[in-house]
Amino acid sequence: MKYALLLMGRTADADCGEDGGPDPSEFMRFDEEISAAGIVVGGFALEGPEHGVRVSEAEGQALVTSGPFAESSEFVGGSYVIEVPTIDDAIGWAKRSPGARFGHIEIRPLADY
């Protein structure tokens, strides 16, 4: 089954590489580990939310705003899409990611449409 492991960060936390923030080498180590397992079928790493652009609509008008977005307490940092037999396997991998310690990881099964 395919699962997305969404790495969610807290806006209030220190950035990766800064004091008190996660160490980028931990993420790289995890990336090597999970890639070596041969289960990764997709995913992405994102630039920080300060570089995000939001598109929505208000009263029929398109609204385009740039980050950072003060009203959001969390943001998507990146994801892995993995293919493993059960949810327990996905949970096992999520636990090993440094993302579970800083912020959280949300596991979502890929929809079958």
Add this chain to the structure above:
Amino acid sequence: MATESAAAARALTVIGEEDHGRLLAALARTFHDLDLAEEALADAIVRAVETWPGRGVPANPQAWLMTTAKNRAIDLIRADARRARHLARLRIEDERRPGDHEDHADRLGADLDSARIPDDRLGLFFTCAHPTLKEPERIALILRFLAGLSTAEVAAAFLVDTTTMQQRIVRAKKRITVTGIPFGTPTSEVLGDRLSGVLRVVYLIFTQGFAATAGPVHARADLQEEAIRLARLLVRLLPDRTEPRGLLALLLLTRARAEARVDEHGRPIPLEHQDRRRWDSRLIAEGLGLAQAAAGEQGAGAYTVQSAIAAVHAEVRRD
């Protein structure tokens, strides 16, 4: 008409509660789909009701039901592309050949030796008690699929109406399928991690209490009795483990004192004032035996300890 339905009812009495549970668990494990298993088995039972009174009950009724349900499950998978894709995605077999969904279902079905129905109920326990399910969902699923209560009886246990409970159970089954909660016998690692969670669900069922005199239309099942039966089943399924016996001892010793615990107005009576002649001595004897044996074992854990405490209370000398 009356004779026909009476004959059908008689025919179905050869299939006990145990058999039904084992059939369901085997089908759920084979096809990794509890909802599918339930539907296929229900359809097979309908076929039995239709054909057995006329043709006679088969020599091996469980095997007949298993074969019929298995074939029905394969038909259901073939007819539903989504189910077929789900099965393929689970990669149950070693190799996965794309576009092979139908053969996949067939091969799985062939593995089910209809002459010998395996006991997959331990796996079903662990599936229904999986930590990613919410606690009320776990209780409802175990009452429905392992204790064999009807949806109406489970609804009564939760003090909700049957339709509401039906929806909850449908959602819980959907969560199992969509999230990818595993089926199959747990490994010893999984057993080590999660057995206490499974026992906890049985304990919660016990503490939900007695049959209520008031409540929804259908009689409320005696949940303490159901919990004891589930604990006995776990003892049989896991004979080498201590904690299931610890739990059973705890439940028996607690149940044994039920009659003495409240007065005629329903007010609780403290232990030192309870009339011990109203304790059930058979349950006490069995509970004490289990508790004492379990206490000395390496696998003793929380429930064994609690049963030891209950044993002390039960051994208090009569005046």
